[in-house]
Every structure is written in C-alpha cells, then in structure tokens.
Amino acid sequence: MMNSLFKALNDETRRQIIELLKDKDMNAGEIADRFQISKPSISHHLDILKRADLITSEKKGQFIQYSLNTSILEDLLSWVLTLKK
Amino acid sequence: MMNSLFKALNDETRRQIIELLKDKDMNAGEIADRFQISKPSISHHLDILKRADLITSEKKGQFIQYSLNTSILEDLLSWVLTLKK
DNA sequence: ATATTATTTAGATATTTGTCTAAATAACTA
DNA sequence: TAGTTATTTAGACAAATATCTAAATAATAT
Numbered sequence A, B: 001m002m003n004s005l006f007k008a009l010n011d012e013t014r015r016q017i018i019e020l021l022k023d024k025d026m027n028a029g030e031i032a033d034r035f036q037i038s039k040p041s042i043s044h045h046l047d048i049l050k051r052a053d054l055i056t057s058e059k060k061g062q063f064i065q066y067s068l069n070t071s072i073l074e075d076l077l078s079w080v081l082t083l084k085k
Numbered sequence C: 001a002t003a004t005t006a007t008t009t010a011g012a013t014a015t016t017t018g019t020c021t022a023a024a025t026a027a028c029t030a
Numbered sequence D: 001t002a003g004t005t006a007t008t009t010a011g012a013c014a015a016a017t018a019t020c021t022a023a024a025t026a027a028t029a030t
Helices: A002-009 A012-023 A028-033 A039-051 A071-083 B002-009 B012-023 B028-033 B039-051 B071-083
Strands: A055-060 A063-068 B055-060 B063-068
Touching: A002 A012, A002 A039, A002 A071, A002 B002, A002 B012, A012 A028, A012 A039, A012 A055, A012 A063, A012 B002, A012 B071, A028 A039, A028 A063, A039 A055, A071 B012, A071 B071, B002 B012, B002 B039, B002 B071, B012 B028, B012 B039, B012 B055, B012 B063, B028 B039, B028 B063, B039 B055
Parallel strands: none
Antiparallel strands: A055 A063, B055 B063
16 A cells, blocks of 8 residues: 555656646546657556556546545554654 | 655565664664565665655765755654644 | 675566556447 | 637547566675
8 A cells, every 4th residue: 555655656756747636636637748759658647646546537528537635644644653752 | 755655664674774874874784674575676676765765875084974864754643643633 | 904794786587656558438429 | 500719538649657576786704
C-alpha cells in the first residue's frame, strides 16, 4: 500500500498530474494536453496513480474523468508524522 | 529537491532504515546487520538517503554514525497539506 | 609494520521504469 | 453503417535501479 503510494509519487509528471487535479477534475485528454508526452504514456501514469488510489476515474460518455482522492494522503501524513516524533 | 526526496522514500529498505534511525542513531554496520542485504548495498541506500538530506553522518573513530534528519520532512508535509486543500 | 575491523567504491548484471508507435476498444455523429 | 474522437492495451527499447562480489580506503590494535 505504502509501496504503491511512494512509487506513484516518485515521478515529476505524476506529481504534476496530482497538482492539476487538485484544482479541478479533468479527463484524460485534457490532462495529456498539459504535457509534452504521448497520450499512451499519460494513460500509463494515470494507471499508476489509480493503482495507488491517489486518483479515481469515472466514465462520462465518451470521456473518462479523473479526480484526486486525498484520503489516501492521510496515510502518508501519519507516516511522516510518526517520524517527526 | 522533492525529486531526490521522493526517490529516496521509494524503497522499502530505505524506509525501514529511516524507521530504525527514528529510535536511535546507528552506525553503518549496525544498520546492515538488520537486513539480509550486503553491506555495500546498504551503504548505497545510505548514500541515497543522505543525498536526499533525510539522514546525516558523522565519523566516530572507526565507525560512521548515521542520524535521521527530520527537518526535510517539513517540505514533504507541506507538499501533502497543500493537496489536501 | 601487519593484521583486523568498518565502510565505501568499482564494476557487473538482472529487473524495473518511462517512453514511444501501432493497434484495439468504445462512444458519439452524420 | 462509416467515420471520427477519446482512451487504453500491446509490444519494444533505452535508461535507471537494486543487488552482488571484489577491491580500495581508513582507523584501530597487536
């Protein structure tokens, strides 16, 4: 669990996707347009974020809408906090 | 900066080293004894943790003592917190 | 001086990862 | 039904990573 979370966060592109989704939900194409990386690659990053439970997806007709899931970040927060004492 | 931090955290062995150092300072050999991984590999992990500023090292005679540096975790905390709103 | 102990550096290798293009799937539109 | 648009899946490949053994460095002890 922590493994897939840290893995997902260990990539600049994926962290930027998270930050985009912080502001608003976006579909895969909109996300891909923000990067100079192919759509299949973005799709792969989305998959990794999803496996880490950092984002969720919902089909909206022809599009797939992605949203940030912050609840998993609670675990990261408490992990960090136990280290700080 | 965030890059080397997330990279350092993206490994179970390194996270375990961090948790060991949370309790007390240890030298390289003591740390290595806790894992079934060769000393050179542990040394490499310590190097990555050090580059990420997560640990510090100090020579104590023949030994090198490693300590946890929690101040860098502030940055991780605030990164997570800005996501949560 | 020599030997022993602690740790790192060097070099090799297998696995994982990020990226790409081409093809497949799925939904809408004319 | 065909054609277009949105997204993913498959397969390939180069770069990065975790690990190992052997050798180098540094400090202590006999």
